[in-house]
Each structure stands twice: as structure tokens, then as C-alpha cells.
Amino acid sequence: MDYGKYKYELAQKAKESRKNQVKISVKEIQLKPKIDTNDFKIKLNKSRKFLSDGDKVKFTMRFRGREAEHPEFGQRVLDNYKDELSDISEVESTSKPDGRSLTMVLAPMGGKK
Numbered sequence: 001m002d003y004g005k006y007k008y009e010l011a012q013k014a015k016e017s018r019k020n021q022v023k024i025s026v027k028e029i030q031l032k033p034k035i036d037t038n039d040f041k042i043k044l045n046k047s048r049k050f051l052s053d054g055d056k057v058k059f060t061m062r063f064r065g066r067e068a069e070h071p072e073f074g075q076r077v078l079d080n081y082k083d084e085l086s087d088i089s090e091v092e093s094t095s096k097p098d099g100r101s102l103t104m105v106l107a108p109m110g111g112k113k
Contacts, residue, residue: 026056026105033061033073040077044084051089051108061102071097078104 027050029043047057059081061074075097082091082104089106096102 024054024056026058028058028060030060030062031074031077033063033067033070033077035077040080044081047081047085047106048088051085051106054108056092056108057089057106059104059106061104063100063102068100071102074102078102082106 027047029047031043035043047059050057059078061078063071063074067073078094085106088109090109092105092107094104
């Protein structure tokens with residue numbers, strides 16, 4: 001068998017497999033525990049758009065000063081986002097409060113479109 005032909009066929013198979021790949025990106029939305037209702041709705045609509053485009057959304061709750069002493073307020077806000085987006089997304093991962101931040105990753109249902 002010709003080695004050049006063999007290398008060519010391997011390159012063609014690799015090219016074909018790359019053509020069918022789907023690249024998923026992660027969009028991040030940063031929050032604070034004292035978020036107002038209008039800001040909540042704006043970030044909710046933005047995250048809904050990201051999820052409908054097939055991207056994952058990472059919510060990062062940042063605590064400043066004494067806010068870090070009560071992470072349950074931040075967890076409540078993240079739970080509200082999770083409930084509002086439950087029709088088009090599923091929770092991929094959550095984290096425990098670790099100092100000054102708290103994260104949650106939502107993935108679109110059914111993968112990338």
C-alpha cells in the first residue's frame with residue numbers, strides 16, 4: 001500500500017470528523033445578591049437568549065463585604081433564575097459557597113441546535 005495515499009485518507013477522515021463537530025461556548029452572567037427586579041428581568045432575558053442559541057450560561061454570584069456572611073440570599077437569587085429558566089434549560093452544575101463567589105451552570109435542553 002502506498003504510504004502517501006494512506007496519509008491522505010487519514011487526513012480526509014480527520015477533516016470529515018471536524019466538519020460534524022459542534023462547538024459549545026459558555027456565556028457568563030455576573031450577579032450580586034441585592035439585584036433589583038428590572039435588572040433581574042434584563043439578565044433573565046439575556047440568559048434566555050443565550051440558552052435558545054444553544055450556549056451554556058454560567059451564573060456567577062459575587063459577594064462584597066458583609067454580603068459574604070449570608071450566602072443564602074445569593075442562593076435564593078440563583079434558585080429564582082433556575083426556576084424561571086427550567087422550561088428551556090437544565091442545571092449542569094452548582095457550587096457551594098466558597099468565600100466571595102457562588103456559581104451555577106445551566107445547559108440548554110437537548111444540547112446545541
